[in-house]
Amino acid sequence: MSRLNSRTSWLVRSQLPVEYEIAETPELLSPGNLELLAVPGGGQGKGTRLVIVDDAVDALYGARIRSYFAHHEAAVEYLVLPGREENKSIERVLEVVDRLNEVGTNRLSTPPLVIGGGVVADVVGLAASLYRRGVPYVRVPTTLLSQVDVSVAAKTGVNYGGYRNRLGSYSPPPRTLIDRAFLATVPERELRNGMGEIFKMALIKDRRLFELLEQYGAGLIRTRFQDPEPGSDGVPGAVADEVIGRAIAGMAEELEPNLWEKDLQRSVDYGHSFSPLVEMRALPELLHGEAVAMDCVFSALIAANRGLIAAGDLGRIVAAARRIGLAPSHPLFTDADLVLEGLADTVRHRDGQQNLPVLTAIGEVCFLNDVSEPEIKQACEGMAELLESDSFGSLTPSPAEAGSSR
Numbered sequence: 397m398s399r400l401n402s403r404t405s406w407l408v409r410s411q412l413p414v415e416y417e418i419a420e421t422p423e424l425l426s427p428g429n430l431e432l433l434a435v436p437g438g439g440q441g442k443g444t445r446l447v448i449v450d451d452a453v454d455a456l457y458g459a460r461i462r463s464y465f466a467h468h469e470a471a472v473e474y475l476v477l478p479g480r481e482e483n484k485s486i487e488r489v490l491e492v493v494d495r496l497n498e499v500g501t502n503r504l505s506t507p508p509l510v511i512g513g514g515v516v517a518d519v520v521g522l523a524a525s526l527y528r529r530g531v532p533y534v535r536v537p538t539t540l541l542s543q544v545d546v547s548v549a550a551k552t553g554v555n556y557g558g559y560r561n562r563l564g565s566y567s568p569p570p571r572t573l574i575d576r577a578f579l580a581t582v583p584e585r586e587l588r589n590g591m592g593e594i595f596k597m598a599l600i601k602d603r604r605l606f607e608l609l610e611q612y613g614a615g616l617i618r619t620r621f622q623d624p625e626p627g628s629d630g631v632p633g634a635v636a637d638e639v640i641g642r643a644i645a646g647m648a649e650e651l652e653p654n655l656w657e658k659d660l661q662r663s664v665d666y667g668h669s670f671s672p673l674v675e676m677r678a679l680p681e682l683l684h685g686e687a688v689a690m691d692c693v694f695s696a697l698i699a700a701n702r703g704l705i706a707a708g709d710l711g712r713i714v715a716a717a718r719r720i721g722l723a724p725s726h727p728l729f730t731d732a733d734l735v736l737e738g739l740a741d742t743v744r745h746r747d748g749q750q751n752l753p754v755l756t757a758i759g760e761v762c763f764l765n766d767v768s769e770p771e772i773k774q775a776c777e778g779m780a781e782l783l784e785s786d787s788f789g790s791l792t793p794s795p796a797e798a799g800s801s802r
């Protein structure tokens with residue numbers, strides 16, 4: 397007898413609740429602060445933990461990190477990994493895996509700890525998600541960009557085959573610890589890079605944050621988000637906390653309902669529609685946040701040309717970007733063919749739709765799916781005009797800056 401129509405199947409259905417914490421905790425490296433010792437799920441764990449440290453962080457804070465764990469007689473071993481985009485590779489992931497093997501990482505009770513910028517956080521996050529098919533880890537972001545953006549992210553990833561973040565996973569660490577004291581040593585250009593993402597967050601959903609950037613953005617960069625000396629007139633620490641806090645809260649609020657990105661209409665993609673290709677073509681001239689800020693302006697030009705926002709708002713946006721040291725335009729953004737090519741790739745990434753987040757006011761977005769070629773060309777002309785009036789001129793970094801860039 398034929399078995400042709402006798403199909404049998406079993407359906408397995410399960411749910412995975414996800415919960416992870418991002419905590420701001422001052423003086424993280426003081427022996428009196430016990431946050432670094434605590435293991436998610438409770439207690440201080442048993443066994444040896446691997447502490448992975450960004451090379452720049454190791455040079456600046458390595459002694460304090462080691463004396464912190466020595467003071468508490470904690471069983472830890474160290475691995476120093478380089479930051480910077482070119483080190484976001486699968487080879488580095490395997491290096492972490494080898495060290496996890498050597499120290500004898502347990503399934504749950506010895507979560508690795510990563511202290512550094514977004515690059516090492518992404519590398520270690522991917523290693524942790526692969527190791528034994530996933531072990532928990534703890535993240536301590538030390539650049540502005542990683543504190544306000546990577547800190548909230550569920551994603552990990554490395555570059556592969558010439559593509560950014562081509563290999564990765566969704567595996568948020570149960571705990572991320574933030575101390576803005578680390579920003580005291582972050583190069584100014586890297587701080588501006590992080591400001592690009594804060595600027596985006598302000599534009600899409602937080603007018604108060606935008607006003608804080610207008611008023612204090614330049615000062616925050618100058619003082620590296622640190623408390624002013626008593627009696628001096630620096631930006632109050634409370635403002636630094638509010639700016640970082642609002643950026644994190646805004647990001648968390650946007651990501652939470654769409655953590656696995658099943659909905660491809662994401663307002664956090666603002667500033668990320670045209671910039672990816674420009675950023676890659678400009679490499680190594682532009683940092684991510686710098687290209688994002690330009691895309692924010694480009695998208696605002698589209699909105700202004702459609703009458704969605706007032707010309708005055710556009711002017712404020714451009715002025716705010718300049719004030720925090722982010723150039724609003726770049727020659728590549730005046731090249732309509734390139735921008736259209738970038739948009740075409742973004743449409744593929746958004747599964748066939750433009751889903752372009754565009755401002756309807758400072759602090760509000762809508763999504764467009766019918767932005768036409770003439771509109772893109774018109775916005776490119778606007779970027780050319782901005783370039784002419786750009787007091788910053790070319791964005792080519794000085795040799796000193798180039799040395800510190802990714």
Ligand SMILES: NC(=O)c1ccc[n+]([C@@H]2O[C@H](COP(=O)([O-])OP(=O)(O)OC[C@H]3O[C@@H](n4cnc5c(N)ncnc54)[C@H](O)[C@@H]3O)[C@@H](O)[C@H]2O)c1
Nearest residue numbers: 452479480513514515538539541542546549551578581582
């Ligand atoms: N997982 C996500 O969803 C997500 C989100 C946003 C960005 N990212 C990734 O983050 C990466 C960018 O992160 P980044 O901007 O932190 O770059 P980065 O990690 O390369 O850090 C920039 C530089 O600063 C150094 N550094 C780190 N902390 C320092 C400190 N306290 N003082 C002095 N120097 C310090 C680093 O060694 C590096 O040279 C990108 O690869 C991006 O794809 C990931």
Ligand SMILES: [Zn+2]
Nearest residue numbers: 593668684688
């Ligand atoms: Zn970004």
